[in-house]
Amino acid sequence: MERLVVNSSLQSYTIYMEEKSRFKIPKLLKKEYSSILIITDTNVAKLYSNDIVSSFPHDKVYVVVVDAGEQTKSLDTFYYLHTKAIEYGLDRESLIIALGGGVIGDLAGFVAATFMRGIDYVQMPTTILAHDSSVGGKVAINHEKGKNLIGSFYPPILVLYDTDTLKTLPAREVRSGFAEIIKEAMLADSDLFDRLMSVSLEGLTLEALNLFIYSGLQIKIKLVEADEKETGNRKFLNLGHTLGHALEAKLGYGVLTHGEAVAIGLLFMIYVSERELGASLPTETLIKWFKKNGYINPLTLDMVDELVEIILHDKKTVNQKIQMILLRNLAGPIIQPLEAKKLKSYLQGFIVDGISKR
Amino acid sequence: MERLVVNSSLQSYTIYMEEKSRFKIPKLLKKEYSSILIITDTNVAKLYSNDIVSSFPHDKVYVVVVDAGEQTKSLDTFYYLHTKAIEYGLDRESLIIALGGGVIGDLAGFVAATFMRGIDYVQMPTTILAHDSSVGGKVAINHEKGKNLIGSFYPPILVLYDTDTLKTLPAREVRSGFAEIIKEAMLADSDLFDRLMSVSLEGLTLEALNLFIYSGLQIKIKLVEADEKETGNRKFLNLGHTLGHALEAKLGYGVLTHGEAVAIGLLFMIYVSERELGASLPTETLIKWFKKNGYINPLTLDMVDELVEIILHDKKTVNQKIQMILLRNLAGPIIQPLEAKKLKSYLQGFIVDGISKR
Secondary structure (H helix, E strand, O other): OEEEEEOOOOOOEEEEEEOOHHHHHHHHOOOOOOOEEEEEEHHHHHHHHHHHHHHOOOOOEEEEEEOOOHHHOOHHHHHHHHHHHHHOOOOOOOEEEEEEOHHHHHHHHHHHHHEOOOOEEEEEEOOOOHHHHOOOOEEEEEEOOEEEEEEEEOOOOEEEEEHHHHHHOOHHHHHHHHHHHHHHHHHHOHHHHHHHHOOOOOOOOHHHHHHHHHHHHHHHHHHHHHOOOOOOHHHHHHOOHHHHHHHHHHHOOOOOOHHHHHHHHHHHHHHHHHHHHOOOOOHHHHHHHHHHOOOOOOOOHHHHHHHHHHHHOOOOEEOOEEEEEEEEEOOEEEEEEEOHHHHHHHHHHHHHOOOOOO | OEEEEEOOOOOOEEEEEEOOHHHHHHHHOOOOOOOEEEEEEHHHHHHHHHHHHHHOOOOOEEEEEEOOOHHHOOHHHHHHHHHHHHHOOOOOOOEEEEEEOHHHHHHHHHHHHHEOOOOEEEEEEOOOOHHHHOOOOEEEEEEOOEEEEEEEEOOOOEEEEEHHHHHHOOHHHHHHHHHHHHHHHHHHOHHHHHHHHOOOOOOOOHHHHHHHHHHHHHHHHHHHHHOOOOOOHHHHHHOOHHHHHHHHHHHOOOOOOHHHHHHHHHHHHHHHHHHHHOOOOOHHHHHHHHHHOOOOOOOOHHHHHHHHHHHHOOOOEEOOEEEEEEEEEOOEEEEEEEOHHHHHHHHHHHHHOOOOOO
């Protein structure tokens, strides 16, 4: 079993990566819980929730299934889950298990953070993308005016990555998850970046995939440990997310996957880094790789005004200045404050120059 | 200026008690904020919000006024306040000021705890009751199935008690606040309890009032510092709240004030302590004092089933056992697990014996 430890100011927790580890959760828990609520979605429930329920010896294990997709990270579902938790008699000694992708992790984690002022929870990511979101304690729901605007920093007690779950992932989910690994490589590991650019998503072995996820996790953990509350360098993890988040919000959550939006965001980040910092980056390699692997890009000029408006209300904006993460070079990130006006003209240039369409 | 310090694992913060201190908030803040949002209610806004707005030299100070009363501690108002915060362009470097009683403190504090995963906030209690709720970092909103079920532990950066605000309190608010001071005295200070029983609320001087609040605060701070996350002795502060919270929920928030409900809860706690622990407590003194000072008691037998049901879904219930705080003697609290059945029969006895009506 692969094992990584994350040190957090609230508590340290372990990430386990192993095939079929979903059958051994009770063994990995450090205490007994009065009851357990598994929160999962319509896609994942039918595949794995029974395995987990039956792995517990007692019968106070409940499952709540919510709709799959980003639109489920809403205030309504949040309240619904609280209602279910109360109805099932959960108390302060209960445990929540977040079984699913990033949406479930964020949503169930925020329910755990706020149920009776906070109870323990386990992250069980079932997508590649969630390797990223399940670590670091960021939990949230969306506000209609922006993504993840309502949330907390609230670390899980355990992250359990059953690599079985990756076998059944649709191609689009693999694509989505890879964008975050590419982001992590661009932030901190140019060798990893080269290795990523040398593979094709089709026909990737599970072994290779696990190795990429593991490498991405190491980068993420390092940044999270050094800056848990995102007052400094943890912000680097937002590379590609300024435009990425805005695109998701503008198009309606779920139209693009998170990773598809981040992929476009990464290209835009490169475009700005080249112009703002004179950076020299592997632009063509990345554009080609995205194209070859089926990433889509619906960005058009008429979206610009609204995208800038959304970005201005983003968590990453301080004093009306957009705190954009740029690269001086591969593995050399910096935070660059940008006026909205400048961002707008870069965005127009990015679309008109067609870099996003190549 | 009276000053008390609260040590919390997240940060230490100071409580200032002084007349007219609302005019000097900028001086008491340790950093500059990009913008400030004052959250207050219809009662308090007209009295004090302008003073605070004009105490800041810059113009990025916004005020949002919500309805006064417990029903405002709802999911809807919570979301509405997030919307206003986004619309006013608040960012991670912004500050929220909770100006009002316990409802505003809990609600605005929970908005601060969750806006962009947590920003700084100041508690400005304007009632006696809020001397209690403004300290200790408990913030929450109500679920329709129970009080404070959705919330966090999230300490303020500063508590500012402008004692001016106590001059305009209606008699019912004074009554409400005194119930919590009596609770604190019963938990930890029998001298304070005697002094409380020797005064009448009508005609109490502001000086005497301040001294009582100050004494109550000292007891509260001691318990909170020793057990910030309420895993142990902080639970003592729930003395009288098992029945108190349930009564509020049953009657509909706002029918009884919180303190009126706690007063009934304290009498019930005594009733159970006498029978469960053979405790000898100043029962008659307290009943007389409540009566003389106009506390009301609408408790009737037909409410019992529903009250027990509500208590079973309370945060204080673990493994279906109600964790009730009792007194072995004055200033001698313990946590006693009680079966629902037993609680129910005590509650019936309490009502039939008429102790609650004397």
